[in-house]
Amino acid sequence: MTHQPIKCLKKVLLVDDDTVTNLMHRRVMERSGLVEQIEVATDGLLAIDHLEAMRAQNGIQPELILLDINMPRMNGFEFLQAYAKLDPLPLAQQIIIMLSTSLLRADRSRAEADPNVHRFANKPMRLEDMLNFFEDYQKYAART
């Protein structure tokens, strides 16, 4: 069995208020050379604003959204509620991976129960994790 070569992603959106986490994730992605553009939103509200702005401008939608739980203003779960209310994009190929250090089983169950969450993973993300997420995205995109 052979693996499909991993294709580059046009855009990844990091939704996290922790500066160092964002810097580490950015470095991992830059080193992989598999992401053309990395956007950062420090809370859910800014992430929703970005997604809406891209729709309005017909700009590039992120294929992958890495979402933290605990953030000021709008947390990860509140983002998911707002995300579900966005008009669905035609031919949208976008997955959300919830990243957290939360040890609470309830947080994991709640995230996994959300239809828009592709999977729940621990952070910080390492290179292998990122490659797995990209592979997940490719499989998802191939199905849709």
Next chain:
Amino acid sequence: MTMASVAVAKETEPAVDTGSLEFLTRMSELVPGIINVFNHHTMSNEYTNRSLGPMLGYKSEEIIAMGDTVISKVIHPDDIDKLVDYFASIGRLKDGEVSTFVYRDLTKSGATIWVRSIDTVFERAADGSVLRHLGIVFDITDKKLAEERLNKLNRELEIRIAERTQDLILLNSELESRVRARTAELELINAELAQLTHIATHDLRVPVNNMCTLTDMLAEAGPVLPPEHVETLDWMRQVCEQARFKLDALVSVSQLPEQVSQTKVTLVLAVLAQEVVENVRARRGGQKGLIECDFEAAPEVTIAEDLLKMALETVIDNAMAYAHPSRRMHIRISSSKASGGTVIEIADNGTGLSLPQDEEKVFGLFRRAHALPTGSGVGLYLVRRHLNYVRGQITVRAGHPHGCIFSIEIPDPATQEARV
């Protein structure tokens, strides 16, 4: 003298012909019960409106045939002596006085019926003694049986209540014992948790501090490190500071009960507020804006001084931190009396909150409602916890037209019982 002539003469003189025997006969037939006139000298009945017989299941002739033995045959043996005493007591009645006696008769078939006799003096002899008395006897068996049933039910009910009370006493005692056991368990868990927090925070502090020092040591090699490693070292320093800060906050929270001062003092709000405002202004580099106070409605409050100072400092510092960039900062601190205590309100015209959804973020540990400026997510959490310990509270609502209003509710001193 006949009964009829006497009765008519006494009772019906104004309206009825004294010779109207027919009237009396019909009246006596209509009256329920047995009307009788008893002669105390001959100790026998001289008149009855109807025979006792049918009530007891005898024919009239059978009663007459009993002669002097009638009492022993138709009166319940347990009531004969009492009835004799009652008859004697009738002899002592004054004119117009009425006496009542309840006793049992025996029917021909041997059943018991209850009767009530109501009697009064009818005629006296020349020496003033009672010669005849007039009486009426009613069958009250149904009423007595109903009473007996009711009494029986009451007795049964009392027994059941007594049993139920006993059950409840037992259950209550079991419940108290379970509450005591549960309280002891919770106290143990609480003590273990406190110890765990203490160990965790203090034991974690060692590696975190070591990591900070090691980062500094590595940074000394900065000039020879590649730029990316220098950047990584900087991130490590930030992470170490974050860890140290969070650990300190957790220590503060875990030591909360110890931090609550038990010494309540009466504070003049104008003096305290001035001190707090000066402190906060100094810390914020003399931030401009209007801070006004109005404590006329409730000039004093009794509470632990360090607690109120900490609460006011935190809320006023927040109000200044979240001042709106395009509005001149205006903070108003006021007090008022409320049912059971005093309320201090801090109203600002700052950036405001999205309430009620932001309330959880405002008062939650390590939670923040705003992205900027960055806050610790500890201050208001500690204020709420501290106030809760003295049965007070802090709430927030939207201000009009801008900002928000924090309300600090301080209960009267008597109700400030620490929940430690």
